[in-house]
Amino acid sequence: GAVVSQHPSRVICKSGTSVKIECRSLDFQATTMFWYRQFPKQSLMLMATSNEGSKATYEQGVEKDKFLINHASLTLSTLTVTSAHPEDSSFYICSASADGYYEQYFGPGTRLTVT
Amino acid sequence: AQTVTQSQPEMSVQEAETVTLSCTYDTSESDYYLFWYKQPPSRQMILVIRQEAYKQQNATENRFSVNFQKAAKSFSLKISDSQLGDAAMYFCAYRTYSGAGSYQLTFGKGTKLSVIP
Numbered sequence: 001g002a003v004v005s006q007h008p009s010r011v012i013c014k015s016g017t018s019v020k021i022e023c024r025s026l027d028f029q030a031t032t033m034f035w036y037r038q039f040p041k042q043s044l045m046l047m048a049t050s051n052e053g054s055k056a057t058y059e060q061g062v063e064k065d066k067f068l069i070n071h072a073s074l075t076l077s078t079l080t081v082t083s084a085h086p087e088d089s090s091f092y093i094c095s096a097s098a099d100g101y102y103e104q105y106f107g108p109g110t111r112l113t114v115t
Numbered sequence: 116a117q118t119v120t121q122s123q124p125e126m127s128v129q130e131a132e133t134v135t136l137s138c139t140y141d142t143s144e145s146d147y148y149l150f151w152y153k154q155p156p157s158r159q160m161i162l163v164i165r166q167e168a169y170k171q172q173n174a175t176e177n178r179f180s181v182n183f184q185k186a187a188k189s190f191s192l193k194i195s196d197s198q199l200g201d202a203a204m205y206f207c208a209y210r211t212y213s214g215a216g217s218y219q220l221t222f223g224k225g226t227k228l229s230v231i232p
Binding site: 032034038042043046049051057091093097103104106108109 | 157158159160161162206213217218219220221222223224225
C-alpha cells in the first residue's frame with residue numbers, strides 16, 4: 001500500500017513554455033502533499049506544502065507565480081512550471097501524507113529538462 | 116530552524132561487512148522524529164528506518180539499526196551484512212511541525228554508499 005505516482009517521469013520542454021507535473025496517491029487519501037526539488041548530487045529541498053482544498057504554502061525563495069501548485073482533490077496535486085527556463089531544469093519529487101503528521105510517501109520523481 | 120548534518124559525503128563497505136553512516140542535527144524541540152531514507156539510482160526515495168525522540172530504545176529494521184544519542188543530537192545508521200543492493204544515497208531527515216496541522220522534513224546533504232563485491 002501507500003503508493004504515490006508521478007507523471008510524466010521525464011519531460012523536455014522549450015524555454016518559455018509551461019509544463020505540468022502530476023502527483024497522485026493511488027491507494028490512500030492524501031490531505032497533505034509536498035513538492036521537492038533535487039539538483040544533481042544534492043539533497044531534496046522543499047518547495048511547498050499543499051493541503052487539499054487550500055492554497056499551498058511556499059518555502060522562502062520559491063516563486064509562487066512561477067511554480068503553481070494545485071491540490072484540488074485528496075488524490076491529486078499538480079505542479080505547473082510556468083515560463084520555464086533552463087535553470088528550472090531539475091528533478092522534481094512529490095510526496096504525500098494521509099494526515100500531514102506521520103509518514104510521507106514519495107513519488108518516483110520527474111526529470112524536467114528545459115532547452 | 117532545524118539543521119541536519121551528514122559529514123560523510125561518500126562511504127564504501129565490503130559486501131557482508133558493517134558500515135555506519137553519521138548524522139547530527141540541531142533543534143530546540145524535545146519531541147520529534149528522525150528518519151533515514153535511501154535513494155537508489157532509480158531516484159525513488161525509500162524509508163529505511165524512523166526513530167521517535169521520546170523513545171530511548173534504538174530502532175531496528177532487519178539489517179538496519181540506529182544509534183540515537185539524544186543529548187548529543189546524533190542519529191547514526193548502521194547497516195549490517197551489507198549487500199550490493201544497499202548501494203545508494205542515504206539521507207538523514209528531521210521532521211518538524213510547519214504549522215497549519217502539517218509536518219515537513221528537513222534533509223541532510225546525503226551520504227553516497229558504495230558496496231564493494
